[in-house]
Amino acid sequence: MAESFLTGIKEHFGSGNYEGDEHGGASGTSGQGLPTGTPGNFMFATGIECSYPTIEHGKVRRDLLEECGHYEHWKKDLQLVQDMGLKVLRYGLPYYSMHKGPGEYDWEFADKVMAEIQRLEITPILDLMHFGVPDWLGNFQNPELPVHFAEYCGAVAERYPWVRYYTPINEIYVTAKLSAKDGIWNEQLQSDKAFVTAIKHMVAASIMGNQQIAKHRPDCVIVQSESAEYTHELRTERTPHIQLENKLRFLALDLLYAHHPDGEVFSYLRKNGLTQEEYDWFMVGEPPGYQIMGNDYYGRNERMILPDGEVLVASDVMGWFNITHDYYLRYRKPVMHTETNIFNPDEAPAWLWKQWVNILQMRKIGVPVLGFTWYSLIDQVDWNRGLEVKEGTVNACGLFDMDRNPRPVAAAYRKLLQEYGQITIIPHGELFEQTSRPATLKVEI
Template sequence: MTPWFRDSSLHFAVGIEDTFVPQEGVGRRKLDEYELTQHYHQWKHDLSLAADAGADMIRWGIPWYLIEPSPGKFDWEWTDRVVEHLGDIGLRCIVDLMHYGTPLWLDNQFLNHRYPEAVAAYAEAVAERYRSALDSWTPLNEPIINAVYCGEQGTWPPYLKGDDGFVKIITQLAKGMVLTQQRIAAAQPEATFVHVDAGFRWTGQWPAGELEHLEERRFLGLDLITGRVGADHPMREHLTAHGVTEAELAWFTENAVTPDVIGVNYYPAFTTSHRDAATGLVRPQEAGTEGLVDLLHTYADRYGQPLFVTETSRGGPVEERLDWLEQSVATVHRLRAEGMPLIGYTWFPFFALVDWLYRESTEPMDHYLVQMGLYDLERDSGSVLQRRPTALVDRFRALAKATQA
């Protein structure tokens, strides 16, 4: 049987924002997007809305910290119901196994020496339980952003900083990704692996060597897991200078895994950063479809695998979101016509998300609602976050239906 990613179709997907950072501390609130957006309560309605909007696939994540509340002890009650409903409505799920947060019992989070084995054991348990219903997996979403937030900027646990912290975290994440794919493939040989990363771009004037460093570093997660960090890799010296041993690098080469699909996340107003030469300030720059085209070509040329736009959208007024939907889908069709192996398009998030800055604040959650979806979230008098359809719903459905005709 031809796998879905080789059936020549353009798959239309939506995604539900699923960042989980459950660790709390002084000045730091728990960040669980499902809890904040009431998805735990409205999950059935949310998934049915996704299918009704014309999506044939969905990016949806499992909250590891909740389903494995203690090591090796799983609570499947909620996920059993979700997975059953996904089957009932015919929505293929690309499962986000890891979307930033680790369980509370894993001290030092990603830095814990047990992390790679722990995340792989969790993933194997999920794959074994749902092997008859789920077959498409993302071992870890956006490893580079994960390493930046947790290892370079000290924003999320374990709060490391600088190049040394970044290298420690990205190495641990990559080990976990490799072991996760290996364990799932052993449990489910028919599994499909969609490795997803955020695509970064930079413009403006940068100090000598800094731009080149950033442009190579953005691929480090995927390059490590695919065994590409050989003797001539431009990031090898940087890794060894920050404690990665030759034996560790050899392990990645010997245990290399190959994604079936490369997922590229792109936001026209955020993915590209511009550095002002006069002030040295770095700010997001609008890059439109030009940035999307550039990024997809970059990943296609580097990895030679089928590509899936696994996240794209725009915040702001509905008219601006609708315009980006039209432009981005038209661009995807054009690139496919030119021969790019581009197999999917995802509007992400399906409904509004809560800005990550909520975690560091004391303001009410509604202050941080960012309307980026096909549906807006609006709190009613009973404090229920109602899913309010926008004009994007009908247009997304029409665009999806046109590809299936």
């Protein structure tokens, strides 16, 4: 019998744990351990709920930073982020109260919080507009919004030069739909023209704001958080307006990323006030910096319409993986799961793990996934009614309750972090660690 090649290997190198193999070989790291914040590692995050739309035709401002107790407990909240082992935080400054007028800002609260975030070595993804605007700007029908918001973005980037990650405007599509088509927030209009107007003003504001950020941080990373939507129409004969809605869910990102929509959507845009000159302006090219497509997914993002018109929440029929994969194939941008939660605290740990399975599946097919976010750190208020009515109902969807005590999902997230906290964005992602070089290439090759 011929001698086995293993004989020589054992004589020269031993019986395993070979010297040098610890550098990513069979005895290299598995990716276990709490996050370290290393560039190129997967970004595990949470967020502070910070919505501030107006309701009752502008008479009532919903400020969730206040309603969830963050103005009082901001230092404790930031400490909880660190105690969880998290290195990344989606954080929204209260734009509506900070921007007092053209060139006029109130930095008092922001300066305190941002200094503490920096001291704790937390990486903020800074959210600059979250469902509302200052009273003096009116609402999303104001064509002056892009100019004033861009000025604000530039002022923030100049004041906090150490911040690299931004979400200029959170969920543009949802903001426009609830404000201008469903009649719930802000301008409370219900027309296609108002919807298109809100969309184009916000996308233009995001682009111009992004440019001002890039002036100060040419290496900025823009995490554009958008809702991953889909409606299943369970009828043999489809309803045209529902099928159109399944196309319009892409509209904000189409304009933001200079992706030509199909003919039906283009016709809809032109009929409802988007001029050819405005359309051509959007299609010149995508904004500067490094663009990340963030997709938010809640069970209620996916709906089923039955033959009799009844609407049911479809929770996980397609799920984050399948819906986001459609978005990825359309835009070919690196992905981040930027929001998820569930209102039942007993079911939240299972929901967390289900979302993580979706991310693992996305990684398995080779899509670069930058990070994951449980939203939010603290319970929320009245999101069961979409903030439409100020009832004070606590939504038990946070990692911690209103008294800052942990909910079961906090322990589950900690367990997830301990198991996966040091994985890279893609296998051998160290080779492609996030460079501090300014972004340069702006075309697909």
